[in-house]
Amino acid sequence: MTMIDETSIRARIAAFRAPADKRTVPPAMIDSVAVRDGMVQVALTVAKADAAKLEPLRRAVEADLAAMEGVRNATVMFTGPRAAAAETPAQAPSLLANARSIVAVASGKGGVGKSTVAVNLAVSLAALGMSVGLLDADIYGPSLPRMLGTKGKPEMAGNKLIPVDAWGLKAISIGHVVDEETAMVWRGPMVLNALTQLMTQVEWPALDVMVIDLPPGTGDIQLTLSQRVRLSGAVVVSTPQDIALLDARRGVSMFRQVRVPVLGIVENMSFFCCPNCGTRTDIFGHGGARAEAARIGVPFLGEIPLLPAIRETSDAGAPIAASAPDGEAARAFMALAEAVSGQLGGERRTGPRIVIE
Ligand SMILES: Nc1ncnc2c1ncn2[C@@H]1O[C@H](COP(=O)(O)OP(=O)(O)OP(=O)(O)O)[C@@H](O)[C@H]1O
Numbered sequence: 178m179t180m181i182d183e184t185s186i187r188a189r190i191a192a193f194r195a196p197a198d199k200r201t202v203p204p205a206m207i208d209s210v211a212v213r214d215g216m217v218q219v220a221l222t223v224a225k226a227d228a229a230k231l232e233p234l235r236r237a238v239e240a241d242l243a244a245m246e247g248v249r250n251a252t253v254m255f256t257g258p259r260a261a262a263a264e265t266p267a268q269a270p271s272l273l274a275n276a277r278s279i280v281a282v283a284s285g286k287g288g289v290g291k292s293t294v295a296v297n298l299a300v301s302l303a304a305l306g307m308s309v310g311l312l313d314a315d316i317y318g319p320s321l322p323r324m325l326g327t328k329g330k331p332e333m334a335g336n337k338l339i340p341v342d343a344w345g346l347k348a349i350s351i352g353h354v355v356d357e358e359t360a361m362v363w364r365g366p367m368v369l370n371a372l373t374q375l376m377t378q379v380e381w382p383a384l385d386v387m388v389i390d391l392p393p394g395t396g397d398i399q400l401t402l403s404q405r406v407r408l409s410g411a412v413v414v415s416t417p418q419d420i421a422l423l424d425a426r427r428g429v430s431m432f433r434q435v436r437v438p439v440l441g442i443v444e445n446m447s448f449f450c451c452p453n454c455g456t457r458t459d460i461f462g463h464g465g466a467r468a469e470a471a472r473i474g475v476p477f478l479g480e481i482p483l484l485p486a487i488r489e490t491s492d493a494g495a496p497i498a499a500s501a502p503d504g505e506a507a508r509a510f511m512a513l514a515e516a517v518s519g520q521l522g523g524e525r526r527t528g529p530r531i532v533i534e
Contacts, residue, residue, distance in 0.1 A: 207219065220255070280412060283428050285426070291414045293324070295390035296325065296496045297497060304498070304499075327353070369398060376405075
């Protein structure tokens with residue numbers, strides 16, 4: 178008999194399309210999955226007011242799971258949204274409360290292009306008409322000031338910092354406040370203090386979405402931040418290399434441990450597109466992250482090509498999603514932004530904005 182486990186159940190739910198209306202179950206809706214001896218219990222989070230409306234979906238998911246090989250019995254139930262107190266320690270109120278959604282961009286290891294993805298995702302979300310904040314929590318390598326071309330110190334209002342305006346975003350980075358060498362020698366508690374300050378001592382306006390560029394890896398800082406901030410979800414950046422995929426898996430399991438929904442995996446440096454002849458080359462082999470996402474039951478959010486222009490525009494302080502909005506890279510980031518915003522749901526504060534460069 179086929180072995181079923183939490184991962185295979187999550188994968189099945191991620192692939193689920195309701196026969197009647199093609200409705201899907203976003204990962205953020207899955208509260209818990211328990212599997213024992215072929216018995217499956219899934220709890221989906223819904224607001225009380227929506228429960229009756231979603232009953233057909235509940236039954237369809239239940240039938241779909243029950244039809245899986247190896248499943249003896251499947252129960253899908255609805256549960257209310259978790260009380261805030263259960264998630265966040267009492268002494269630690271959720272930070273960044275005036276952002277409607279908070280998305281963390283994470284990676285299992287450094288150098289996979291996490292910051293590049295965070296910046297261009299934020300720019301693309303803004304181009305979709307959202308008010309977007311970008312917080313660079315990558316203390317050890319704050320690349321945001323360079324990538325956005327914002328070198329000066331932010332202004333102050335009273336004892337609070339005003340985020341800098343760049344490319345349609347409100348942004349702040351530890352690199353705006355201290356120089357890189359200073360931050361490099363900080364140890365855990367100092368780093369956490371600095372990050373907390375970036376969230377509490379900054380005059381953030383009301384935002385549709387805040388994108389946080391997390392430090393690479395899966396250590397204490399990432400875990401603590403995930404607990405202090407009510408994250409709507411995490412985007413895990415990987416490259417197609419096997420080793421990076423392994424790290425991505427670790428990243429996904431870290432968020433699952435702290436019950437932060439994983440919005441999905443994005444494959445960066447997915448393939449090389451020759452700027453001269455347009456020929457596509459799959460340098461590291463291709464499709465690994467998509468397969469990995471399916472295997473561990475999280476959505477696959479798309480592929481970003483390896484393009485010299487992505488690095489050049491980053492180095493020049495003009496993110497490619499804004500500086501070459503019609504190009505291949507910008508289209509890939511826009512597709513990512515659409516996939517992410519689709520998972521966040523909810524209304525926008527403002528209508529779509531047309532950007533003319
Ligand atoms: N798709 C891409 N095509 C070309 N160059 C890229 C791409 N993505 C990232 N890069 C380049 O790779 C380098 C590393 O990217 P980035 O700084 O975003 O990685 P990171 O994962 O945030 O690193 P760290 O976590 O160590 O700060 C940068 O020089 C960046 O310009």
